[in-house]
Amino acid sequence: MTKTELFPKMNEAIVAGDRETAARLAAEAVTAGLDLTEVVERGYVPGIQKVGELWEQGEYFLPELISSAEAMKAAMAVLEPEFERRHIGSRMGGKVVIGTIEGDIHDIGKNLVASMLQAGGFEVYDLGADVKLERFVDKAEEVGAALICLSALLTTTMINQRRLIGLLQEKGLRGKYKVLVGGAPASKRWAEEIGADGYAENAVAAVRLAKALAGRP
Amino acid sequence: MSLHRLFDLAEARPVLFDGALGTELMARGLPRGGVPELWNVGRPEAVKEIHAAYFAAGADVVSTNSFGGSRIKLAAHGLESRVREINLAAARLAREAAPAGGFVAGSVGPTGKFLKPQGPCVEADLIGAFAEQADGLAAGGVDVFIVETQYDLREALAALRGIRIVSALPVLVTMTFGSFPRGYFTIMGDSAAKCAAELERAGAAAVGANCTLASDQMAGCVRALRAATALPLVAQANAGQPVASPDGTIGYTQSLEDYVSHVPGIVEAGARFVGGCCGTTPSFIRAMARIIGKE
Numbered sequence: 001m002t003k004t005e006l007f008p009k010m011n012e013a014i015v016a017g018d019r020e021t022a023a024r025l026a027a028e029a030v031t032a033g034l035d036l037t038e039v040v041e042r043g044y045v046p047g048i049q050k051v052g053e054l055w056e057q058g059e060y061f062l063p064e065l066i067s068s069a070e071a072m073k074a075a076m077a078v079l080e081p082e083f084e085r086r087h088i089g090s091r092m093g094g095k096v097v098i099g100t101i102e103g104d105i106h107d108i109g110k111n112l113v114a115s116m117l118q119a120g121g122f123e124v125y126d127l128g129a130d131v132k133l134e135r136f137v138d139k140a141e142e143v144g145a146a147l148i149c150l151s152a153l154l155t156t157t158m159i160n161q162r163r164l165i166g167l168l169q170e171k172g173l174r175g176k177y178k179v180l181v182g183g184a185p186a187s188k189r190w191a192e193e194i195g196a197d198g199y200a201e202n203a204v205a206a207v208r209l210a211k212a213l214a215g216r217p
Numbered sequence: 218m219s220l221h222r223l224f225d226l227a228e229a230r231p232v233l234f235d236g237a238l239g240t241e242l243m244a245r246g247l248p249r250g251g252v253p254e255l256w257n258v259g260r261p262e263a264v265k266e267i268h269a270a271y272f273a274a275g276a277d278v279v280s281t282n283s284f285g286g287s288r289i290k291l292a293a294h295g296l297e298s299r300v301r302e303i304n305l306a307a308a309r310l311a312r313e314a315a316p317a318g319g320f321v322a323g324s325v326g327p328t329g330k331f332l333k334p335q336g337p338c339v340e341a342d343l344i345g346a347f348a349e350q351a352d353g354l355a356a357g358g359v360d361v362f363i364v365e366t367q368y369d370l371r372e373a374l375a376a377l378r379g380i381r382i383v384s385a386l387p388v389l390v391t392m393t394f395g396s397f398p399r400g401y402f403t404i405m406g407d408s409a410a411k412c413a414a415e416l417e418r419a420g421a422a423a424v425g426a427n428c429t430l431a432s433d434q435m436a437g438c439v440r441a442l443r444a445a446t447a448l449p450l451v452a453q454a455n456a457g458q459p460v461a462s463p464d465g466t467i468g469y470t471q472s473l474e475d476y477v478s479h480v481p482g483i484v485e486a487g488a489r490f491v492g493g494c495c496g497t498t499p500s501f502i503r504a505m506a507r508i509i510g511k512e
Contacts, residue, residue: 061404062405063335064406066335104250108331155240156243160249185467193461
C-alpha cells in the first residue's frame with residue numbers, strides 16, 4: 001500500500017480503537033520502508049487527535065478513549081524497535097513521571113492520563129497510586145523526566161500536590177521539572193495557588209498541556 | 218401492596234436521605250488518607266454521632282459508613298480479611314443511631330476497579346465481592362441497600378446481583394452522571410435512560426443519580442430518568458464543585474441557600490428520595506427537611 005492509502009487507514013484504526021489493524025498497518029509501513037516519523041505524524045497522530053475531539057464533544061466516552069489509546073500503543077510497539085534499529089529518536093515528547101499522590105488510592109483518572117500521554121508519544125513512568133512524595137522526585141531524577149504529573153481524587157489528599165512542590169523547592173530541583181496537577185478537586189486556580197506549572201481537567205487536555213510545556217506541536 | 222414500609226412512606230411524601238459522611242468523619246479527626254470504614258470498629262462513637270446528627274436534622278434514612286467496604290476496595294488498605302466485621306459494624310452503628318421510624322440504608326460504593334476490557338475484573342469477581350459486603354450489612358440490620366455513585370452500569374448490575382444472592386431487601390441504585398451536550402451520561406457512556414431501564418429490569422427498587430451534578434443540574438437528570446422508568450427516583454446532588462482555599466481547606470461552590478433553593482424543582486421533576494452528596498452537611502439536610510414539608 002502507498003502512503004496515501006495507508007495513512008487514512010491508520011487514522012481510522014485509531015478512531016475505531018482497532019488494535020490489530022493499527023499494529024498490522026504499522027508492520028506494513030515498516031516492510032514498505034516508509035519514513036516512520038511521517039507514518040506516526042500523518043498516519044496515527046491525527047487519529048488520536050480526532051479521538052480527543054470526539055471525547056471533548058461528548059461523543060466518545062471512557063471505553064472508546066481507552067480502546068483508541070491501546071490501538072495507538074499497539075502501533076507504537078511495532079514501530080519502536082524499528083526506530084531504535086534505524087537510530088532515530090521516535091519519542092516526540094519527553095519523559096513523564098506520573099502517579100496518584102500519597103494518601104490517595106484512586107487511579108482511574110491517572111491511568112487514563114498515563115495511557116493518553118503514552119499514546120501521545122511520551123515515555124511514561126507510572127508509579128501507581130498512593131505514591132510517596134519522595135518517590136516522584138527520585139524517579140524523575142533517575143530517568144531524567146521533564147514532567148511530573150500528580151493526580152488526586154480527594155479534597156483531603158490534593159494538599160499533597162502542594163507538598164510535592166515544596167519538596168522540589170527544598171531539594172533545589174523546582175526549576176528542573178514542570179509539575180502538572182489533575183483530579184476532581186483540582187482546578188486552574190489551585191494549580192496557580194500551589195505554584196504548579198499547569199492543570200488539566202481531563203486526559204485529552206492533559207496531553208495538550210504536556211505537549212505545550214514540552215514545546216511540541 | 219408495597220414491598221417495604223420505606224416505599225409506602227415515599228408514596229406519601231418525599232423521603233429524606235442524609236448528606237456527606239466522609240467530610241463529617243474528617244471534621245472529627247479522620248486523617249488524610251485514613252480509611253473511613255475502619256472507624257466503624259476503631260471510632261464507633263464518632264460514626265454513630267454523625268448518623269444521629271443527620272437523623273436529628275430530619276433525615277428519614279441514613280446511609281451506612283461502608284461506601285468503600287467491598288473486599289476489592291478494602292484490599293487497597295490490606296483490610297480484605299475484615300469485610301464482614303467492618304460492614305456488620307457499619308450497619309449496627311446506624312441502626313443504634315436510628316430513632317423509631319428511622320431507616321438504615323446499607324451503602325455499597327464502586328470497587329474502584331474496572332471490568333474487562335478496561336480493567337482487570339470479571340463480573341464474577343464483583344458479584345462475589347458485593348455479595349460478601351451485603352451479607353455483613355444485612356447481618357448488621359440494614360432496612361434497604363443503596364448501591365451508589367456507580368459510574369459503570371455493568372458494575373451497578375453486578376452489585377444488584379451480588380446483593381440478591383444474600384438478601385431479598387429492596388435495593389436502591391444511584392449512578393453518577395455528567396451533563397453532556399447530548400444529555401446525561403456516565404463516564405462509560407451509558408445514558409440516564411439506559412441505566413434506568415436496565416436497572417429496573419434487573420430488579421432495582423428505585424433508581425437515581427448522585428454526586429458530580431450540582432443541585433441546579435439535578436432536576437434535568439431526574440426528568441431524563443423519569444422518562445425511562447416508573448420506579449421511584451433518588452436524587453442526591455453535590456453542593457457544586459470543590460474549591461481549595463489558600464489555607465488548604467476545601468469549600469464547595471454552592472451555598473446552603475442556593476443548594477436548597479433547587480430542591481423543590483428536583484422533587485417536582487419526580488424524585489421521591491432526596492438527600493445530599495459531597496459538600497453537604499446536617500445543616501443542608503435540616504433546611505431540606507423544612508422545604509419538603511417534614512417539619
